[in-house]
Protein backbone atom coordinates (compact mmCIF):
# COMPACT_ATOMS: atom_id res chain seq x y z
CA UNK A 205 0.00 0.00 0.00
CA UNK A 206 1.16 3.52 -0.76
CA UNK A 207 1.50 6.33 1.71
CA UNK A 208 -1.52 7.70 3.48
CA UNK A 209 -0.93 10.90 5.42
CA UNK A 210 -3.93 12.77 6.79
CA UNK A 211 -3.14 16.45 7.40
CA UNK A 212 -6.63 17.93 7.47
CA UNK A 213 -7.50 17.77 11.18
CA UNK A 214 -8.96 21.31 11.11
CA UNK A 215 -11.67 19.94 8.81
CA UNK A 216 -12.42 16.96 10.99
CA UNK A 217 -10.78 14.32 13.14
CA UNK A 218 -11.31 10.58 13.52
CA UNK A 219 -13.27 9.45 16.58
CA UNK A 220 -11.02 8.00 19.27
CA UNK A 221 -11.63 4.30 20.01
CA UNK A 222 -12.26 4.99 23.72
CA UNK A 223 -14.83 7.65 22.70
CA UNK A 224 -16.60 5.29 20.29
CA UNK A 225 -16.60 2.58 22.94
CA UNK A 226 -18.61 4.79 25.31
CA UNK A 227 -21.01 5.75 22.52
CA UNK A 228 -21.89 2.29 21.20
CA UNK A 229 -24.27 1.09 23.97
CA UNK A 230 -26.43 4.17 23.38
CA UNK A 231 -27.28 2.93 19.88
CA UNK A 232 -28.19 -0.62 20.79
CA UNK A 233 -29.11 -1.18 24.45
CA UNK A 234 -29.44 2.18 26.17
CA UNK A 235 -31.53 3.72 23.42
CA UNK A 236 -34.12 5.46 25.60
CA UNK A 237 -35.27 9.03 25.05
CA UNK A 238 -33.90 11.24 27.86
CA UNK A 239 -37.34 12.88 28.11
CA UNK A 240 -39.14 9.60 28.89
CA UNK A 241 -40.10 8.80 32.48
CA UNK A 242 -39.45 5.04 32.36
CA UNK A 243 -36.24 3.21 33.16
CA UNK A 244 -34.89 3.54 29.60
CA UNK A 245 -35.46 7.25 29.72
CA UNK A 246 -33.84 7.63 33.12
CA UNK A 247 -30.72 5.79 31.94
CA UNK A 248 -30.49 8.05 28.91
CA UNK A 249 -31.00 11.13 31.11
CA UNK A 250 -28.14 10.03 33.36
CA UNK A 251 -25.81 9.80 30.37
CA UNK A 252 -26.93 13.20 29.10
CA UNK A 253 -26.27 14.72 32.53
CA UNK A 254 -22.82 13.17 32.68
CA UNK A 255 -21.89 14.54 29.24
CA UNK A 256 -23.07 17.97 30.38
CA UNK A 257 -20.97 17.77 33.55
CA UNK A 258 -17.88 16.74 31.59
CA UNK A 259 -18.37 19.58 29.09
CA UNK A 260 -18.88 22.12 31.86
CA UNK A 261 -15.78 20.90 33.74
CA UNK A 262 -13.66 21.30 30.59
CA UNK A 263 -14.57 25.00 30.36
CA UNK A 264 -14.91 25.88 34.09
CA UNK A 265 -18.64 26.41 33.57
CA UNK A 266 -21.67 25.09 35.45
CA UNK A 267 -23.51 22.13 33.90
CA UNK A 268 -26.70 24.20 33.62
CA UNK A 269 -24.83 26.64 31.37
CA UNK A 270 -24.20 23.96 28.69
CA UNK A 271 -26.70 23.41 25.83
CA UNK A 272 -26.12 20.64 23.31
CA UNK A 273 -26.61 21.37 19.61
CA UNK A 274 -26.29 19.44 16.35
CA UNK A 275 -23.04 21.15 15.31
CA UNK A 276 -20.62 23.99 15.85
CA UNK A 277 -22.49 25.82 13.10
CA UNK A 278 -25.74 25.57 15.03
CA UNK A 279 -24.06 26.81 18.22
CA UNK A 280 -22.67 29.84 16.30
CA UNK A 281 -26.05 30.59 14.72
CA UNK A 282 -27.79 30.35 18.07
CA UNK A 283 -25.22 32.48 19.87
CA UNK A 284 -25.37 35.32 17.37
CA UNK A 285 -29.05 35.27 16.29
CA UNK A 286 -30.35 34.36 19.71
CA UNK A 287 -28.67 37.25 21.51
CA UNK A 288 -29.40 39.68 18.67
CA UNK A 289 -33.13 38.91 18.79
CA UNK A 290 -33.36 38.95 22.58
CA UNK A 291 -31.47 42.23 22.97
CA UNK A 292 -32.77 44.21 19.98
CA UNK A 293 -34.58 46.67 22.24
CA UNK A 294 -31.23 47.57 23.81
CA UNK A 295 -29.47 48.05 20.48
CA UNK A 296 -28.86 46.67 17.00
CA UNK A 297 -25.07 46.77 16.69
CA UNK A 298 -22.77 43.74 16.59
CA UNK A 299 -18.99 43.71 16.46
CA UNK A 300 -17.15 40.78 14.90
CA UNK A 301 -13.93 40.17 12.99
CA UNK A 302 -13.42 39.87 9.25
CA UNK A 303 -11.87 36.40 9.59
CA UNK A 304 -14.66 34.53 11.38
CA UNK A 305 -15.88 31.14 10.18
CA UNK A 306 -18.81 31.45 7.78
CA UNK A 307 -21.12 30.14 10.53
CA UNK A 308 -20.64 33.51 12.28
CA UNK A 309 -19.94 35.69 9.23
CA UNK A 310 -22.99 34.65 7.20
CA UNK A 311 -25.18 34.81 10.30
CA UNK A 312 -24.07 38.42 10.70
CA UNK A 313 -24.82 39.09 7.01
CA UNK A 314 -28.29 37.65 7.54
CA UNK A 315 -28.83 39.94 10.51
CA UNK A 316 -27.67 42.93 8.44
CA UNK A 317 -30.46 42.15 5.98
CA UNK A 318 -32.84 42.26 8.93
CA UNK A 319 -32.11 45.61 10.50
CA UNK A 320 -28.91 44.98 12.44
CA UNK A 321 -25.63 46.79 11.95
CA UNK A 322 -22.38 44.86 11.97
CA UNK A 323 -18.81 46.10 12.30
CA UNK A 324 -16.30 43.67 10.77
CA UNK A 325 -13.00 44.50 12.41
CA UNK A 326 -9.86 44.24 10.27
CA UNK A 327 -6.94 42.07 11.37
CA UNK A 328 -3.20 42.67 11.08
CA UNK A 329 -0.89 40.78 8.71
CA UNK A 330 -0.82 37.82 11.13
CA UNK A 331 -4.59 37.67 11.50
CA UNK A 332 -4.74 39.25 14.96
CA UNK A 333 -7.66 41.37 16.16
CA UNK A 334 -6.56 44.41 18.18
CA UNK A 335 -8.56 44.55 21.46
CA UNK A 336 -8.31 48.36 21.41
CA UNK A 337 -10.14 48.36 18.07
CA UNK A 338 -12.88 46.35 19.72
CA UNK A 339 -13.10 49.00 22.45
CA UNK A 340 -13.19 51.82 19.91
CA UNK A 341 -15.90 50.16 17.84
CA UNK A 342 -18.31 49.93 20.79
CA UNK A 343 -21.25 52.34 20.65
CA UNK A 344 -24.30 52.74 22.90
CA UNK A 345 -26.13 50.47 20.42
CA UNK A 346 -23.66 47.57 20.70
CA UNK A 347 -25.17 44.37 22.09
CA UNK A 348 -22.68 41.67 21.13
CA UNK A 349 -18.99 41.14 20.40
CA UNK A 350 -18.17 37.87 18.61
CA UNK A 351 -14.51 37.04 18.00
CA UNK A 352 -13.22 33.51 17.41
CA UNK A 353 -10.70 31.98 19.81
CA UNK A 354 -8.53 30.53 17.04
CA UNK A 355 -8.80 30.72 13.28
CA UNK A 356 -9.53 27.56 11.32
CA UNK A 357 -7.47 28.49 8.26
CA UNK A 358 -4.31 30.19 9.48
CA UNK A 359 -4.41 29.04 13.12
CA UNK A 360 -3.99 32.48 14.67
CA UNK A 361 -4.94 32.55 18.37
CA UNK A 362 -6.84 35.70 19.36
CA UNK A 363 -6.44 37.60 22.65
CA UNK A 364 -9.93 36.54 23.77
CA UNK A 365 -9.20 37.16 27.46
CA UNK A 366 -8.46 40.83 26.73
CA UNK A 367 -11.47 41.18 24.44
CA UNK A 368 -13.67 39.51 27.05
CA UNK A 369 -12.47 41.92 29.74
CA UNK A 370 -13.33 44.93 27.56
CA UNK A 371 -16.80 43.59 26.71
CA UNK A 372 -17.53 42.82 30.37
CA UNK A 373 -16.34 46.29 31.45
CA UNK A 374 -18.75 47.83 28.92
CA UNK A 375 -21.61 45.48 29.84
CA UNK A 376 -21.73 43.93 26.37
CA UNK A 377 -22.11 40.20 25.68
CA UNK A 378 -19.03 38.38 24.41
CA UNK A 379 -19.29 35.27 22.23
CA UNK A 380 -16.32 33.26 21.03
CA UNK A 381 -16.31 30.54 18.37
CA UNK A 382 -13.93 28.12 20.10
CA UNK A 383 -14.51 25.24 17.67
CA UNK A 384 -10.80 25.12 16.73
CA UNK A 385 -9.54 26.08 20.17
CA UNK A 386 -11.07 23.46 22.46
CA UNK A 387 -8.43 20.87 23.23
CA UNK A 388 -5.69 23.03 21.76
CA UNK A 389 -5.60 26.02 24.10
CA UNK A 390 -6.83 26.06 27.72
CA UNK A 391 -10.18 27.82 28.08
CA UNK A 392 -11.72 29.16 31.28
CA UNK A 393 -14.98 30.95 30.60
CA UNK A 394 -14.97 32.72 33.98
CA UNK A 395 -11.39 33.94 33.87
CA UNK A 396 -11.77 35.03 30.21
CA UNK A 397 -15.13 36.77 30.76
CA UNK A 398 -16.82 34.71 28.06
CA UNK A 399 -20.64 34.88 27.97
CA UNK A 400 -21.20 32.48 25.08
CA UNK A 401 -18.90 29.88 23.52
CA UNK A 402 -19.37 27.43 20.63
CA UNK A 403 -17.69 24.04 20.31
CA UNK A 404 -17.98 20.95 18.12
CA UNK A 405 -17.05 17.34 18.98
CA UNK A 406 -15.69 16.28 15.59
CA UNK A 407 -12.87 18.83 15.84
CA UNK A 408 -11.47 17.18 18.99
CA UNK A 409 -11.64 13.43 18.22
CA UNK A 410 -15.34 13.08 18.95
CA UNK A 411 -18.16 12.21 16.54
CA UNK A 412 -19.74 14.47 13.92
CA UNK A 413 -23.18 15.90 14.60
CA UNK A 414 -22.69 17.02 18.19
CA UNK A 415 -21.87 20.53 19.33
CA UNK A 416 -22.55 22.68 22.34
CA UNK A 417 -23.20 26.27 23.25
CA UNK A 418 -22.03 27.51 26.62
CA UNK A 419 -24.32 30.32 27.71
CA UNK A 420 -23.52 32.05 31.01
CA UNK A 421 -26.33 32.01 33.51
CA UNK A 422 -28.43 35.16 33.05
CA UNK A 423 -27.58 35.77 29.37
CA UNK A 424 -30.67 36.87 27.47
CA UNK A 425 -31.13 34.82 24.32
CA UNK A 426 -33.98 33.69 22.08
CA UNK A 427 -34.22 30.06 21.06
CA UNK A 428 -33.86 29.31 17.35
CA UNK A 429 -35.19 25.73 17.43
CA UNK A 430 -38.81 25.65 18.57
CA UNK A 431 -40.73 22.57 19.61
CA UNK A 432 -40.21 20.25 22.56
CA UNK A 433 -38.88 21.10 26.00
CA UNK A 434 -35.39 19.64 25.53
CA UNK A 435 -32.31 21.45 26.81
CA UNK A 436 -34.29 23.13 29.56
CA UNK A 437 -36.79 24.55 27.08
CA UNK A 438 -34.17 26.34 25.02
CA UNK A 439 -33.28 23.98 22.16
CA UNK A 440 -36.03 21.72 20.89
CA UNK A 441 -35.40 18.32 19.32
CA UNK A 442 -34.61 14.88 20.70
CA UNK A 443 -30.99 14.80 21.75
CA UNK A 444 -28.45 12.88 19.64
CA UNK A 445 -27.48 10.94 22.71
CA UNK A 446 -24.77 8.61 21.34
CA UNK A 447 -22.97 11.60 19.81
CA UNK A 448 -23.44 13.71 22.94
CA UNK A 449 -22.00 10.91 25.07
CA UNK A 450 -19.07 10.90 22.64
CA UNK A 451 -18.71 14.67 22.95
CA UNK A 452 -18.53 14.35 26.74
CA UNK A 453 -15.83 11.70 26.65
CA UNK A 454 -13.88 13.45 23.87
CA UNK A 455 -13.80 16.84 25.60
CA UNK A 456 -12.62 15.24 28.83
CA UNK A 457 -9.70 13.69 26.93
CA UNK A 458 -9.12 16.84 24.86
CA UNK A 459 -8.46 19.13 27.84
CA UNK A 460 -6.12 16.65 29.56
CA UNK A 461 -2.37 17.07 28.96
CA UNK A 462 -2.73 19.96 26.48
CA UNK A 463 0.89 21.16 27.02
CA UNK A 464 2.37 17.70 26.38
CA UNK A 465 0.29 17.14 23.24
CA UNK A 466 1.04 20.62 21.96
CA UNK A 467 4.78 20.17 22.50
CA UNK A 468 4.71 17.08 20.29
CA UNK A 469 2.57 18.72 17.60
CA UNK A 470 4.64 21.92 17.61
CA UNK A 471 7.84 19.96 17.06
CA UNK A 472 6.28 18.23 14.03
CA UNK A 473 4.77 21.49 12.79
CA UNK A 474 8.06 23.35 13.04
CA UNK A 475 9.88 20.54 11.25
CA UNK A 476 7.37 20.91 8.42
CA UNK A 477 7.52 24.72 8.33
CA UNK A 478 11.32 24.91 8.47
CA UNK A 479 11.69 22.12 5.93
CA UNK A 480 9.44 23.80 3.38
CA UNK A 481 10.62 27.39 3.85
CA UNK A 482 14.25 26.33 3.48
CA UNK A 483 13.73 24.32 0.30
CA UNK A 484 10.89 25.98 -1.63
CA UNK A 485 11.53 29.57 -2.64
CA UNK A 486 8.80 32.14 -3.22
CA UNK A 487 6.86 30.69 -0.30
CA UNK A 488 5.33 32.39 2.72
CA UNK A 489 3.92 31.11 5.97
CA UNK A 490 0.47 32.58 6.66
CA UNK A 491 -0.65 33.32 10.20
CA UNK A 492 1.29 34.24 13.32
CA UNK A 493 4.74 32.70 13.85
CA UNK A 494 4.05 31.96 17.56
CA UNK A 495 0.43 32.72 18.40
CA UNK A 496 -0.85 29.85 16.29
CA UNK A 497 -2.51 26.50 16.91
CA UNK A 498 0.05 23.78 17.57
CA UNK A 499 -1.09 21.71 14.59
CA UNK A 500 -1.64 24.44 11.99
CA UNK A 501 0.52 25.12 8.94
CA UNK A 502 -0.61 27.42 6.13
CA UNK A 503 1.62 28.26 3.18
CA UNK A 504 1.24 30.34 0.06
CA UNK A 505 3.29 29.16 -2.90
CA UNK A 506 3.67 31.81 -5.53
CA UNK A 507 2.78 30.99 -9.16
CA UNK A 508 0.59 27.93 -8.52
CA UNK A 509 -3.03 27.01 -7.90
CA UNK A 510 -3.92 25.57 -4.50
CA UNK A 511 -6.46 23.24 -6.05
CA UNK A 512 -3.93 21.74 -8.46
CA UNK A 513 -1.52 21.32 -5.57
CA UNK A 514 -4.16 19.54 -3.48
CA UNK A 515 -4.97 17.10 -6.25
CA UNK A 516 -1.30 16.33 -6.86
CA UNK A 517 -0.75 15.74 -3.15
CA UNK A 518 -3.83 13.55 -2.97
CA UNK A 519 -2.39 11.32 -5.70
CA UNK A 520 0.69 10.93 -3.49
CA UNK A 521 -1.48 10.01 -0.50
CA UNK A 522 -1.31 13.36 1.31
CA UNK A 523 -4.62 14.91 2.41
CA UNK A 524 -4.57 18.67 2.92
CA UNK A 525 -6.84 21.59 2.16
CA UNK A 526 -6.59 24.87 0.28
CA UNK A 527 -7.66 28.42 0.86
CA UNK A 528 -9.28 28.88 -2.49
CA UNK A 529 -12.91 28.01 -2.38
CA UNK A 530 -13.45 26.07 -5.61
CA UNK A 531 -14.95 23.37 -3.42
CA UNK A 532 -17.73 25.73 -2.44
CA UNK A 533 -18.45 26.52 -6.08
CA UNK A 534 -16.87 29.95 -6.06
CA UNK A 535 -13.59 31.22 -7.43
CA UNK A 536 -13.10 33.74 -4.65
CA UNK A 537 -10.06 33.06 -2.55
CA UNK A 538 -10.42 32.70 1.20
CA UNK A 539 -11.74 35.80 2.99
CA UNK A 540 -9.19 35.09 5.72
CA UNK A 541 -6.19 35.21 3.38
CA UNK A 542 -7.49 38.40 1.75
CA UNK A 543 -8.03 39.96 5.21
CA UNK A 544 -4.37 39.41 6.16
CA UNK A 545 -3.41 41.32 3.02
CA UNK A 546 -2.63 38.64 0.43
CA UNK A 547 -3.38 39.41 -3.21
CA UNK A 548 -5.94 37.21 -4.95
CA UNK A 549 -3.13 35.60 -6.90
CA UNK A 550 -1.05 34.65 -3.86
CA UNK A 551 -4.11 33.58 -1.88
CA UNK A 552 -5.00 31.14 -4.67
CA UNK A 553 -1.69 29.34 -4.18
CA UNK A 554 -2.28 28.45 -0.57
CA UNK A 555 -2.19 25.13 1.23
CA UNK A 556 -3.34 24.29 4.74
CA UNK A 557 -1.86 21.26 6.47
CA UNK A 558 -3.25 20.57 9.95
CA UNK A 559 -1.64 17.96 12.15
CA UNK A 560 -3.21 15.58 14.63
CA UNK A 561 -2.27 13.06 17.24
CA UNK A 562 -1.65 10.13 14.88
CA UNK A 563 0.84 12.04 12.71
CA UNK A 564 4.46 10.99 13.03
CA UNK A 565 7.89 12.31 12.07
CA UNK A 566 7.82 9.86 9.16
CA UNK A 567 4.64 11.55 7.88
CA UNK A 568 6.35 14.93 7.96
CA UNK A 569 9.47 13.62 6.26
CA UNK A 570 7.32 12.12 3.53
CA UNK A 571 5.64 15.51 2.97
CA UNK A 572 9.06 17.17 2.90
CA UNK A 573 10.11 14.69 0.23
CA UNK A 574 6.99 15.07 -1.94
CA UNK A 575 5.80 18.67 -1.58
CA UNK A 576 8.87 20.52 -2.98
CA UNK A 577 8.84 18.26 -6.06
CA UNK A 578 5.14 18.78 -6.64
CA UNK A 579 5.45 22.57 -6.27
CA UNK A 580 8.39 22.60 -8.66
CA UNK A 581 6.53 20.54 -11.27
CA UNK A 582 3.42 22.73 -11.08
CA UNK A 583 5.51 25.87 -11.34
CA UNK A 584 7.25 24.58 -14.43
CA UNK A 585 3.85 24.31 -16.06
CA UNK A 586 2.89 27.82 -14.96
CA UNK A 587 3.41 30.67 -17.45
CA UNK A 588 3.60 33.11 -14.54
CA UNK A 589 6.54 31.28 -13.02
CA UNK A 590 8.47 31.16 -16.27
CA UNK A 591 8.10 34.92 -16.69
CA UNK A 592 9.31 35.51 -13.15
CA UNK A 593 12.09 32.94 -12.96
CA UNK A 594 14.89 34.13 -10.76
CA UNK A 595 12.67 36.97 -9.60
CA UNK A 596 11.44 37.99 -6.20
CA UNK A 597 11.90 35.87 -3.10
CA UNK A 598 10.00 36.61 0.05
CA UNK A 599 9.04 34.76 3.17
Ligand SMILES: *Cc1c(COP(=O)(O)O)cnc(C)c1O
Pocket residue numbers: 214215274275276277278280305307352354355356381382383384404405407415
Ligand atom coordinates in the same frame (compact mmCIF):
# COMPACT_ATOMS: atom_id res chain seq x y z
C1 LIG B 1 -15.57 23.52 11.88
C2 LIG B 1 -15.83 24.88 12.39
C3 LIG B 1 -17.15 25.35 12.60
C4 LIG B 1 -18.35 24.53 12.22
O1 LIG B 1 -18.52 23.41 13.06
P1 LIG B 1 -19.41 22.18 12.51
O2 LIG B 1 -19.60 21.32 13.72
O3 LIG B 1 -18.61 21.52 11.45
O4 LIG B 1 -20.67 22.75 12.00
C5 LIG B 1 -17.31 26.61 13.12
N1 LIG B 1 -16.27 27.39 13.43
C6 LIG B 1 -15.00 26.98 13.26
C7 LIG B 1 -13.88 27.88 13.66
C8 LIG B 1 -14.74 25.72 12.73
O5 LIG B 1 -13.47 25.34 12.54
